[in-house]
Amino acid sequence: xxxxxxxxxxxxxxxxxxxxxxxxxxxxxxxxxxxxxxxxxxxxxxxxxxxxxxxxxxxxxxxxxxxxxxxxxxxxxxxxxxxxxxxxxxxxxxxxxxxxxxxxxxxxxxxxxxxxxxxxxxxxxxxxxxxxxxxxxxxxxxxxxxxxxxxxxxxxxxxxxxxxxxxxxxxxxxxxxxxxxxxxxxxxxxxxxxxxxxxxxxxxxxxxxxxxxxxxxxxxxxxxxxxxxxxxxxxxxxxxxxxxxxxxxxxxxxxxxxxxxxxxxxxxxxxxxxxxxxxxxxxxxxxxxxxxxxxxxxxxxxxxxxxxx
Amino acid sequence: xxxxxxxxxxxxxxxxxxxxxxxxxxxxxxxxxxxxxxxxxxxxxxxxxxxxxxxxxxxxxxxxxxxxxxxxxxxxxxxxxxxxxxxxxxxxxxxxxxxxxxxxxxxxxxxxxxxxxxxxxxxxxxxxxxxxxxxxxxxxxxxxxxxxxxxxxxxxxxxxxxxxxxxxxxxxxxxxxxxxxxxxxxxxxxxxxxxxxxxxxxxxxxxxxxxxxxxxxxxxxxxxxxxxxxxxxxxxxxxxxxxxxxxxxxxxxxxxxxxxxxxxxxxxxxxxxxxxxxxxxxxxxxxxxxxxxxxxxxxxxxxxxxxxxxxxxxxxxxxxxxxxxxxxx
Amino acid sequence: xxxxxxxxxxxxxxxxxxxxxxxxxxxxxxxxxxxxxxxxxxxxxxxxxxxxxxxxxxxxxxxxxxxxxxxxxxxxxxxxxxxxxxxxxxxxxxxxxxxxxxxxxxxxxxxxxxxxxxxxxxxxxxxxxxxxxxxxxxxxxxxxxxxxxxxxxxxxxxxxxxxxxxxxxxxxxxxxxxxxxxxxxxxxxxxxxxxxxxxxxxxxxxxxxxxxxxxxxxxxxxxxxxxxxxxxxxxxxxxxxxxxxxxxxxxxxxxxxxxxxxxxxxxxxxxxxxxxxxxxxxxxxxxxxxxxxxxxxxxxxxxxxxxx
Numbered sequence: 001x002x003x004x005x006x007x008x009x010x011x012x013x014x015x016x017x018x019x020x021x022x023x024x025x026x027x028x029x030x031x032x033x034x035x036x037x038x039x040x041x042x043x044x045x046x047x048x049x050x051x052x053x054x055x056x057x058x059x060x061x062x063x064x065x066x067x068x069x070x071x072x073x074x075x076x077x078x079x080x081x082x083x084x085x086x087x088x089x090x091x092x093x094x095x096x097x098x099x100x101x102x103x104x105x106x107x108x109x110x111x112x113x114x115x116x117x118x119x120x121x122x123x124x125x126x127x128x129x130x131x132x133x134x135x136x137x138x139x140x141x142x143x144x145x146x147x148x149x150x151x152x153x154x155x156x157x158x159x160x161x162x163x164x165x166x167x168x169x170x171x172x173x174x175x176x177x178x179x180x181x182x183x184x185x186x187x188x189x190x191x192x193x194x195x196x197x198x199x200x201x202x203x204x205x206x207x208x209x210x211x212x213x214x215x216x217x218x219x220x221x222x223x224x225x226x227x228x229x230x231x232x233x234x235x236x237x238x239x240x241x242x243x244x245x246x247x248x249x250x251x252x253x254x255x256x257x258x259x260x261x262x263x264x265x266x267x268x269x270x271x272x273x274x275x276x277x278x279x280x281x282x283x284x285x286x287x288x289x290x291x292x293x294x295x296x297x298x299x300x301x302x303x304x305x306x307x308x309x
Numbered sequence: 310x311x312x313x314x315x316x317x318x319x320x321x322x323x324x325x326x327x328x329x330x331x332x333x334x335x336x337x338x339x340x341x342x343x344x345x346x347x348x349x350x351x352x353x354x355x356x357x358x359x360x361x362x363x364x365x366x367x368x369x370x371x372x373x374x375x376x377x378x379x380x381x382x383x384x385x386x387x388x389x390x391x392x393x394x395x396x397x398x399x400x401x402x403x404x405x406x407x408x409x410x411x412x413x414x415x416x417x418x419x420x421x422x423x424x425x426x427x428x429x430x431x432x433x434x435x436x437x438x439x440x441x442x443x444x445x446x447x448x449x450x451x452x453x454x455x456x457x458x459x460x461x462x463x464x465x466x467x468x469x470x471x472x473x474x475x476x477x478x479x480x481x482x483x484x485x486x487x488x489x490x491x492x493x494x495x496x497x498x499x500x501x502x503x504x505x506x507x508x509x510x511x512x513x514x515x516x517x518x519x520x521x522x523x524x525x526x527x528x529x530x531x532x533x534x535x536x537x538x539x540x541x542x543x544x545x546x547x548x549x550x551x552x553x554x555x556x557x558x559x560x561x562x563x564x565x566x567x568x569x570x571x572x573x574x575x576x577x578x579x580x581x582x583x584x585x586x587x588x589x590x591x592x593x594x595x596x597x598x599x600x601x602x603x604x605x606x607x608x609x610x611x612x613x614x615x616x617x618x619x620x621x622x623x624x625x626x627x628x629x630x631x632x633x634x635x636x637x638x
Numbered sequence: 639x640x641x642x643x644x645x646x647x648x649x650x651x652x653x654x655x656x657x658x659x660x661x662x663x664x665x666x667x668x669x670x671x672x673x674x675x676x677x678x679x680x681x682x683x684x685x686x687x688x689x690x691x692x693x694x695x696x697x698x699x700x701x702x703x704x705x706x707x708x709x710x711x712x713x714x715x716x717x718x719x720x721x722x723x724x725x726x727x728x729x730x731x732x733x734x735x736x737x738x739x740x741x742x743x744x745x746x747x748x749x750x751x752x753x754x755x756x757x758x759x760x761x762x763x764x765x766x767x768x769x770x771x772x773x774x775x776x777x778x779x780x781x782x783x784x785x786x787x788x789x790x791x792x793x794x795x796x797x798x799x800x801x802x803x804x805x806x807x808x809x810x811x812x813x814x815x816x817x818x819x820x821x822x823x824x825x826x827x828x829x830x831x832x833x834x835x836x837x838x839x840x841x842x843x844x845x846x847x848x849x850x851x852x853x854x855x856x857x858x859x860x861x862x863x864x865x866x867x868x869x870x871x872x873x874x875x876x877x878x879x880x881x882x883x884x885x886x887x888x889x890x891x892x893x894x895x896x897x898x899x900x901x902x903x904x905x906x907x908x909x910x911x912x913x914x915x916x917x918x919x920x921x922x923x924x925x926x927x928x929x930x931x932x933x934x935x936x937x938x939x940x941x942x943x944x945x946x
Contacts, residue, residue, distance in 0.1 A: 015784040022785065023797075030800045136675075136933065140926035142877045144884060145900065145918035152911050236820075243790045247881070262885075265796045273793075281788040372843040398845040406843055414836035418858055427854070431844035481844070 005293055012285040019281045020274065024067060027270050028060050067274075076278075077271035081264070086275040089260060094279065096166065096256030100245050101238075103172060104179035108241075109234065111180070112187025119188065120195035121218065131188065139185040143244055147178045147251040164253040175252045179244050183237050190233050194226030235291035239284045246280070312350040313386065314485045314517045315371075320344045320380035322363075322370050322541075326593055338593045340366045342541035343380075348485060353511060353518040355528035355549075357564060358538035363592070364521045365409075367538075368489050371519075372406055373397060385484055403432055405478030407488040411470040415462040421448075421473050422458035425480050432481045447480040451506060468499040475506065485517040492527055500527065507531050526568035529553065534625075537561050540592055540600045543619075547626035557628040559605050599631065607632060679930025683869075686924045690742035697736035699723070702892055704731030713912055725916055728902055734913070738920055741896040744889065745924070748810055748879045749872040755814025756871065757864060760821035765852055765860075767822075768829025780826075786819035791878070796887050804888055812882075813875050821867065825860060832856050866939040869932035873925040880921055896921050 051057045058066075070077065076086035119131040154174060155163035162171050198204060199218070207217045246258030253259065257276050264272040322341040325334045340363045348354045358364045369375045371382060373394065382390040384402045408414035415424050425444045434440065445455040451472040462470055471491065478486050491507075492500040508531055510516045522528050528535065528549075535552045537545040537560060545558040556562050590596055590603050599605070602612040609631060617629045670677045689696060699722075709731035712718040719726065725734040767779040795812050802808045832838060838855055846855075876896075882888025883897030891898070896917045903913025 011781065011784070014781055015788055018781060018785045019788055022789075026797050026801070030797065136929055137922075137926060140873070140929050141922050142880060142918065142925075144881055145914075145921065148900075148904070148907070148914055149918065152907055152914070156908055239787055243792060246790050246792050250885075261790075261793055262796065265793065265800065277789070277793060280790050280793075284788045285784070369839075372839075374839055374843055394845055404843065406840060408836045408840065410836055414840050416837045416855060416859065418862075427841070428844055431841065431846050477840070 008289050008292055012289050015285055016278065016282055020068070020071065020278060021064065023274055023277050024064050025060060027268075027273060028063070030268065071278075076275040079264075079269055079272040081267050081269045082272065086271050089272060090257070090275055090279055093255060093257045093260050096254050097245055097249065097258060098283075100172060100175055100179060100249065100254065100256060101241060103176040104241060104245070105183060105234075105238070107176055108180035108183025108237075109187055111184045113191055115184075116188040116191025117195055117218070117223070119192040120199065123192075123196050128192075132192075135185045135188050138181050141181065143178055143181060144247060144251055146181065147175070147248055150174055150178065151252070166254050171252075171254070175248050175254060178248050179241055182244065183241055186233065186237055187230075190230060191226060194229050195223060198223065198226055231291060231294070235288045238287045242280060242284055313347055313383070314350050314352075315348040315519065316346075316383040317371070318345050318381040318383070320367070320370065320382065321378045322366055322375065323378045336593045339541050339595055340592055341370065341377075342595075344538075344541070344543055346536055346543070346546070348517055348519060350517055351511070351515045352533050353507075353516070353520055353531050355520045355522060355532035355535045356538055357522055357525055357528065357535060359523055361592075362538050363541040364538055365489060368406075368487055368519075368521060371487060372404060398433070403481045403483040405481060405483030405486040407474050407478045407486060407491045409490040409494065411467065411474050411494065412462055414474055415470070415477075417462060420459050420461055421465075424462070424473065425458075425477055428477050428481050434481075443480055447476045450479065450510075451476045467495055468502060471495060471499070471503055472506070475503075479510070479514075485519065488518060488520045490522055491520070493523065504531055524568055525552070525564050537564065540590065540595060542600055542629070543627075544601065544630070545626075545628045551623070551626050555623075555626075557622055557626070557633060558601075558630050559607050559632070560601050599629075609635075673934045675930045676934035679869075679927040679932075679934070682923055682927030683931060686742055686920075686927065687746060689739050690746045693736075693739035693743045697733070697739050699733035699736045701732060701736035701740050701894060704728065704733070706731045710906065710910055712910075713916065716912075726912060728899070728913060729906060734899070734916060737894050737899050738896065738917060740894040741899055741917065742920070742924070744806065744893060744895050745876045745879060745921075747806060748813065749876040751806075751810040752813035752817070752875045752879075753868060753871045755810060756816075756818040756875075757821065757868075759814065759818040760825055761857075761860075761864070763818070764822040764825025765829055765856065768826040769833060769848065769852060769856075771830055771833070779822075783819040783822055786816070789816075791816050792881075792885075795878075795882060799882070799887050804882075804890055806889065806893065809879060809882065809888055813878055817871070817874065817878075821871070825864075828860055828863075829856055832859060863936075863939045866932065866935035869928040869935065873928035873932070876921065876928075877925060880917075 048057075056063070067077075074087075076090070078084075079086050079089050082089050115131050119128045122128045151163045151174070154160050161174050163174070165171065195218070204217050207220075208214075245256070246261060248254075249256045249258035250262050257280065261273060261276045261280075263269075264276065320341060321339075321343055324338040324340055326336040326338060327334055342363075344367060346354065356364055356367075366375070370377045373389070377390055380390065381388055384404070387402065389397055389402075416427075419427065422444055425447065426440050429435075429440050429443060434443075444458055448455045448457060453469060453472050453476070457465070457469070457473075462473070465473065471494075475491070478488075492503050495503060504527070507516075507518070507520075511518075511531065520528055520532060525535070532549045534546070534548050536543050537552075537558060539560055545552070545556065545561045547555075552561060553565070556565055590600070596602050596613070598611070598613040598615055599608070599617050602608045605612065611631050615631070617631045617633075619627050619629050620633055621627050622633060670680075704727060708720060708723070708727055709729055711720050711723050711727040711731075713726045713734075714721065714724050723733050723735070725738065727733055728737070763779050763783070767776040770776050794816055798812050798815070799808070802811075832855070838851055841851055841855055879888060880895060880897030880900070883895035884901045886898075886901060888897060889895045899917040900914050903910065903917075907914055
């Protein structure tokens, strides 16, 4: 067990190192010189000075070998456009993104659980069919388009909720709803299928024969059985939702990491892009590692089957 | 019964047990540990053992799916154990295999014809016309209508699938057929049918076969010789009649009692058998003495200390048990 | 489960079990009737495909140049509409319907193209790493898929598209490169299960080469489930492509994308909401049709693989 955890953590670190290297190299291959954009008078000499100051005049691999030791000691460098340490920028923006991700996950999972169980219990009735139809329509809507339409209807037409920016938690409601849609549809389908499977299994039928109540069977037998596929799926959803967050933030002008990262890429703010991608990738890797480890803990069979994960 | 078809000499297959982060080897599993036998032309030898005794691994090694740790395998006098896959193919001496799980051993999306032709293709028979004829012939031989050729395995019943698997083993004209529990998944009436088919083949085709089973009742009619396997070793080897009438090893006796249809005629008292409660020992940590000592009701002090030698008690009847010495003295 | 056969029959006749299904017009019709959601999806997809593929013959107006005097017209059901322009016109008077037809054409090309790219990558990586499973190569390939999954897609796409000029070809490549990881994992685990199966063992025992095992045994069993995955993957790719264009990092004018039609409407959203809404609904319906098809296909595939 301990060996599995260590192995999983080392794998995660390896993935992050690869992410850092790939980002580093690709960023420096992008045409467009940050020094030229920053030099105030645009003279060749000023550009050269800034390049030297940022270390951009050296070959890529030299820059990489200088960057990685700094990274290991926790220094993420300086953001030239924000005129602040990258670390500070992340500390200021990450809470918005995590709050968005977290509230969307909670919302999507709770809605998905409730309607998934309802659909499974009422399987093959009009309730189930309606829910399935809603799920497939929701699943087909491009999230960024939904976001735009919601701003138009809820904020502009009805004036119910604020549209863009961030001043109070009220500003998170619309974006969180948008991010939760794909989570909701995926969880609904997954829970419906697994609870239905659980209800049709021998142990559930045996329990019914013994006169155990429907509710008890549902939660004690059928739902417990669907816990592991459910947790596995949440892990996958975190990655997808993190991407959706990045995107939806820019539609709603939420000052989170997503907004920052899009601007930073366009402005060639290397250190900031590098730092933000590292944090986003680390979030994804960490959550998935926790989920892998926790379900190998939940189900000893997986511990063996996992093999080369 | 003259020519030796398949001879195995002191065959061993050990698996390392690896543990921890650096995959250190912390032990060895003695799954097959020194097996020898010789199957003559036209002879059917049954290999009997409980699940987990190493019989499936033995078959996998014989087929070349896994490399043996040591020992030799001679197929019609040629040592195939040292040959590479390609060299093995060139010897033109083929092994026909009948798998235990009939539906699992056929590709779910190939028709019966494609499955049989694939076997021919792999052994180098690539003439489409003769392939078609051979498929027809072999299906007739195993008692199936050749019109089955266009079916998928899923469209056949269990008994029909088993016949197709037998057909695949036969179509390549093998030197010997290896059968891994070919009837254990079938219900009794189908078992009888398939066993009848095997007996027909013995008669008409001079079939040589290694027939693996976990139960002595099944092989009574078709085996000429029986090997009793336990934890990677052969504990008793004798002609079929000898086993049923004059079994020497306590383990063989237990197996006989366990088959109701055979046990009926046997006076249970005279066998003094029974089984101690407990599992088979861990193959990674076999007993120092006789392998069966942990479960044997007649185990003596000697049995725990010293592993018994293989002794010939009557012509062709070999036993590994200390009780034989007791009887003699 | 098994039919009982009597001992008297030596030859088993083919009448004892169902005959293999033949594909006829009747069987297709029955499939469509029994899977109505698939049929609805198919009709939507066929409609969208024909709009896109025959755009050149369908479009009533020039999609690239508009008439500024007839700009910002409403669709037919509203006031201010002109019967000449069914879905209205955009801010420089270009016909929205014509632009949507060409946008669909681009969506179709990019959707199917990028799925071809990502499925090819997923197949190669999934089969190689599954076959070589406990090995260094397998570990390297799996870390590579981890990297792809850990990278936020949007960022990756922006970075790549700032290096290469966004053309139809490069957008196909970007989308393909950004979406193979999940599929390759599924393929890998299926390969790992099949590798242990007796039918592969039977082939190896008779001397089948690794290449033949991969090609004739494993791929053959993988293919139907991959085909079933195509509609869902294409739907995904269409949404991502429109997103890139909407954010103005994807295709550049004069190439028309459903995303850029939507993006054009963004500035007029408060007064002319339909300019953003209509292309969104087109994407929604196209993707809905593909999802309805894909769901049914995937369900059928798992049914078959459970039975087989």
